[in-house]
Amino acid sequence: xxxxxxxxxxxxxxxxxxxxxxxxxxxxxxLGLTGTKYGCGEGQCGSCTVLLDxxxxxxxxxxxxxxxxxKIVTIEGLAEGGTLHPxxxxxxxxxxxxxxxxxxxxxxxxVALLQNHPKPTDAQIxxxxxxxxxxxxDYQRIMAAxxxxxxxxxxxx
Amino acid sequence: MxxxxxxxxxxxxxxxxxxxxxxxxxxxxxxxxxxSLETRxxxxxxxxxxxxxxxxxxxxxxxxxxxxxxxxxxRVPLARVRMVMGDTDQxxxxxxxxxxxxxPRTAPLxxxxxxxxxxxxLAAAGRQFGADAGRLEVRDGAVQHAGKKYGYADLxxxxxxxxxxxxxxxxxxxxxxxxxxxxxxxxxxxxxxxELVTGAHRFPSDIVRPGMLxxxxxxxxxxxxxxxxxDLSAAQKMSGVTAVRDGGFVGCAAPTTFAARKAxxxxxATAKWKTAEQPSSDELFGYLKQHAKLQERPQAQDxxxxxxxxxxxxxxxxxxxxxxxxxxxxxxxxxxVAEWQNGRLTVWTGTSNPxxxxxxxxxxxxxxxxxxxxxxxxxxxxxxxKHTGEAAxxxxxxxxxxxxxxxxxxxRVEEFTWAYFRPAALIEIEAGLDAxxxxxxxxxxxxxxxxxxxxxxxxxxxxxxxxxxxxxxxxQSSYRVLAATANNFAREAFTDELAEAADKDPLEFRLAHLxxxxxxxxxxxxxxxxxxxxxxxxxxxxxGVGLACGTEKNSVVATCCEVEVNRTSGALRLLEVVQxxxxxxxxxxxxxxxxxxxxxxMGVGPALREEILFKDGxxxxxxxxxxxxxxxxxxxxxxxxxxxxxxxxxAGAGETPIIAITPAIANAVFDATGKRVHSMPIRASRG
Numbered sequence: 001x002x003x004x005x006x007x008x009x010x011x012x013x014x015x016x017x018x019x020x021x022x023x024x025x026x027x028x029x030x031l032g033l034t035g036t037k038y039g040c041g042e043g044q045c046g047s048c049t050v051l052l053d054x055x056x057x058x059x060x061x062x063x064x065x066x067x068x069x070x071k072i073v074t075i076e077g078l079a080e081g082g083t084l085h086p087x088x089x090x091x092x093x094x095x096x097x098x099x100x101x102x103x104x105x106x107x108x109x110x111v112a113l114l115q116n117h118p119k120p121t122d123a124q125i126x127x128x129x130x131x132x133x134x135x136x137x138d139y140q141r142i143m144a145a146x147x148x149x150x151x152x153x154x155x156x157x
Numbered sequence: 158m159x160x161x162x163x164x165x166x167x168x169x170x171x172x173x174x175x176x177x178x179x180x181x182x183x184x185x186x187x188x189x190x191x192x193s194l195e196t197r198x199x200x201x202x203x204x205x206x207x208x209x210x211x212x213x214x215x216x217x218x219x220x221x222x223x224x225x226x227x228x229x230x231x232r233v234p235l236a237r238v239r240m241v242m243g244d245t246d247q248x249x250x251x252x253x254x255x256x257x258x259x260x261p262r263t264a265p266l267x268x269x270x271x272x273x274x275x276x277x278x279l280a281a282a283g284r285q286f287g288a289d290a291g292r293l294e295v296r297d298g299a300v301q302h303a304g305k306k307y308g309y310a311d312l313x314x315x316x317x318x319x320x321x322x323x324x325x326x327x328x329x330x331x332x333x334x335x336x337x338x339x340x341x342x343x344x345x346x347x348x349x350x351x352e353l354v355t356g357a358h359r360f361p362s363d364i365v366r367p368g369m370l371x372x373x374x375x376x377x378x379x380x381x382x383x384x385x386x387x388d389l390s391a392a393q394k395m396s397g398v399t400a401v402r403d404g405g406f407v408g409c410a411a412p413t414t415f416a417a418r419k420a421x422x423x424x425x426a427t428a429k430w431k432t433a434e435q436p437s438s439d440e441l442f443g444y445l446k447q448h449a450k451l452q453e454r455p456q457a458q459d460x461x462x463x464x465x466x467x468x469x470x471x472x473x474x475x476x477x478x479x480x481x482x483x484x485x486x487x488x489x490x491x492x493x494v495a496e497w498q499n500g501r502l503t504v505w506t507g508t509s510n511p512x513x514x515x516x517x518x519x520x521x522x523x524x525x526x527x528x529x530x531x532x533x534x535x536x537x538x539x540x541x542x543k544h545t546g547e548a549a550x551x552x553x554x555x556x557x558x559x560x561x562x563x564x565x566x567x568x569r570v571e572e573f574t575w576a577y578f579r580p581a582a583l584i585e586i587e588a589g590l591d592a593x594x595x596x597x598x599x600x601x602x603x604x605x606x607x608x609x610x611x612x613x614x615x616x617x618x619x620x621x622x623x624x625x626x627x628x629x630x631x632x633q634s635s636y637r638v639l640a641a642t643a644n645n646f647a648r649e650a651f652t653d654e655l656a657e658a659a660d661k662d663p664l665e666f667r668l669a670h671l672x673x674x675x676x677x678x679x680x681x682x683x684x685x686x687x688x689x690x691x692x693x694x695x696x697x698x699x700x701g702v703g704l705a706c707g708t709e710k711n712s713v714v715a716t717c718c719e720v721e722v723n724r725t726s727g728a729l730r731l732l733e734v735v736q737x738x739x740x741x742x743x744x745x746x747x748x749x750x751x752x753x754x755x756x757x758x759m760g761v762g763p764a765l766r767e768e769i770l771f772k773d774g775x776x777x778x779x780x781x782x783x784x785x786x787x788x789x790x791x792x793x794x795x796x797x798x799x800x801x802x803x804x805x806x807x808a809g810a811g812e813t814p815i816i817a818i819t820p821a822i823a824n825a826v827f828d829a830t831g832k833r834v835h836s837m838p839i840r841a842s843r844g
Contacts, residue, residue, distance in 0.1 A: 025414050030413075034356070044780065079355055095747050130790050132789075135488045141754065
């Protein structure tokens with residue numbers, strides 16, 4: 001066991017834990033942040049995507065030790081004071097959600113994509129999100145939501 | 158739709174009124190449920206309306222659709238309607254959420270209950286105002302008359318007034334016809350979407366209870382293996398760990414998943430198993446044929462004499478089709494939290510059949526059903542794959558032993574391996590064309606996978622369509638639209654072979670055999686939007702176009718697509734899909750579009766890649782890396798046409814839109830390569 005200090009959604013959280021535990025399980029079981037989902041445990045589906053220092057990471061294969069000292073953003077950390085992040089708003093407006101289990105990972109992956117490509121082409125969206133699986137296969141709606149988010153962010157910026 | 162024996166009744170219920178609407182279920186619709194469908198509608202003293210339904214939400218849109226149905230008839234904004242679903246202590250037993258049943262059976266019941274409430278409000282307001290109820294109307298949830306206002310809150314606050322009408326509930330409440338809908342029929346984003354995009358919603362795997370442990374179950378190393386011996390002592394010495402053995406059930410629960418996994422590893426290391434010989438996927442289709450239960454009376458739909466028809470045919474063709482097992486692989490694997498308190502068991506889990514899971518739990522633990530409560534939060538996908546309650550039983554076993562709440566969440570490998578599969582199919586077809594190049598005989602046999610959409614929709618004088626059960630090597634059960642996908646794949650791929658033998662265009666050939674006006678409409682709509690006639694004439698190397706259609710669950714679908722086959726590698730790419738779908742009067746066009754697009758894209762998986770492989774009782778591709786479900790890369794140019802038939806009853810739409818994509822691709826691959834497709838997943842040989 002070790003005491004690990006994590007920066008999660010702008011707050012410092014201290015956790016006593018085995019350092020080799022997956023970040024996903026510490027977020028969910030120790031910090032109560034259940035918005036980050038388990039999908040495969042092997043980094044193959046993107047359900048557990050979080051942002052580590054602004055870059056998307058699959059938290060199921062990231063140890064909590066590896067996340068120490070880095071800025072972690074989970075889905076719970078995106079909305080500010082009840083105002084949805086533009087990407088969340090775009091998913092909502094577009095209705096790009098069926099069962100919604102992949103949604104937190106999709107939203108965070110989109111946030112990261114739009115940081116790199118503020119005006120992504122469709123091919124860039126496909127490449128950027130291809131590692132995130134949606135079994136409801138709502139890909140057409142999600143593509144539309146990402147385009148909408150890009151347009152909204154572009155206007156704002 | 159039959160309205161026989163429907164009835165509504167009114168009860169006083171804590172701070173408000175409760176209207177109950179029931180309708181009998183046929184044996185076929187009953188599944189694991191009760192003998193009737195029931196919906197309860199509560200009018201609160203705060204004026205809020207609560208719809209209580211035993212149906213569950215798993216992403217298909219039932220929650221929003223039922224709320225819209227209530228708001229429509231009550232004449233209130235959607236925000237005034239609250240939904241309580243899938244809670245066996247609060248909601249009636251509606252049977253399973255399956256078979257596209259919520260739209261044609263539950264939504265009408267909600268509408269009736271709501272229309273009854275509206276009539277009751279009118280009658281009570283009429284009495285209050287001393288006016289003729291027939292001359293009053295409800296707007297925004299209230300009746301206004303001579304400067305006075307009377308709403309649902311007033312109705313709920315005066316039970317004695319409402320009681321006066323208890324015996325006089327209208328026998329034949331009139332629901333609003335589709336042409337007059339104000340809320341139904343308009344696109345509506347799902348009502349719980351904010352909780353989903355913020356991560357605030359608690360899926361079954363997110364439920365946390367005080368002092369809760371996480372449980373991991375010991376699984377057999379292969380199918381058919383039985384546990385000989387196991388030693389729990391090392392796990393029992395670990396701090397905070399509860400190790401359980403109850404017959405074949407062995408597992409460890411601990412304060413974290415990590416600790417449970419470590420404890421289980423020590424147990425697993427000591428486990429001795431007796432294995433049994435199992436067939437492998439290489440020999441699957443021969444095995445299904447060999448084990449066909451021909452002695453059992455098959456389900457059959459016959460017309461005329463297929464023997465005579467074949468004997469008299471000018472041309473006879475024959476083919477057999479193979480469809481492997483596939484897995485639903487919902488993004489949220491099976492999960493449950495169980496908690497025992499004073500001999501009562503409460504379980505949160507993702508299942509489409511809460512009543513059946515409650516019954517199963519009561520039987521397993523030898524307690525009365527009313528001591529078990531099953532709650533089903535909106536869960537992470539089912540697709541027909543979560544009719545059972547394995548995780549619920551496992552969590553309850555752990556919780557009983559640990560004396561604390563326990564959460565069980567299956568791993569992806571467990572979900573792939575131990576959940577049930579969509580049945581594999583071997584389908585044999587023989588057909589004959591008469592002198593006029595019309596299909597005159599049709600002999601169709603499905604081995605193992607099922608009878609859904611078994612019969613041909615085409616006009617054929619002599620047919621025999623059979624489903625013959627077999628001995629499935631793997632645990633199999635329902636999957637979105639059941640065997641209709643396999644049956645329609647084989648039928649529609651073979652129909653193209655017949656069209657070629659008849660020297661007819663596939664569209665023209667189908668239309669010539671179709672009396673079903675609704676199918677003709679979707680076929681024409683898809684073909685026209687796609688530009689079928691022109692594109693069919695255009696020959697481009699490596700490019701092919703195909704079409705297919707089908708009907709099931711009282712809805713109709715037609716699909717045109719274009720594929721590209723790489724001439725050197727044989728790699729197949731789906732470039733474009735146009736699909737037309739019609740399911741009667743559309744309740745929520747936004748949700749319908751998502752369902753149809755989702756069905757097409759989910760269907761692309763088994764069409765192009767998905768196939769469960771197994772050897773010596775073990776799956777060899779039980780992970781997303783090796784069992785590749787559709788991804789963004791697979792998304793073609795996708796155009797969906799929704800035909801709205803306000804003159805027809807609304808049919809469910811979460812299933813049928815999946816049945817035409819596979820044969821459309823198969824037929825397009827033939828067009829590109831000149832080689833016929835006889836198995837899923839479709840592998841294009843080099844052209």
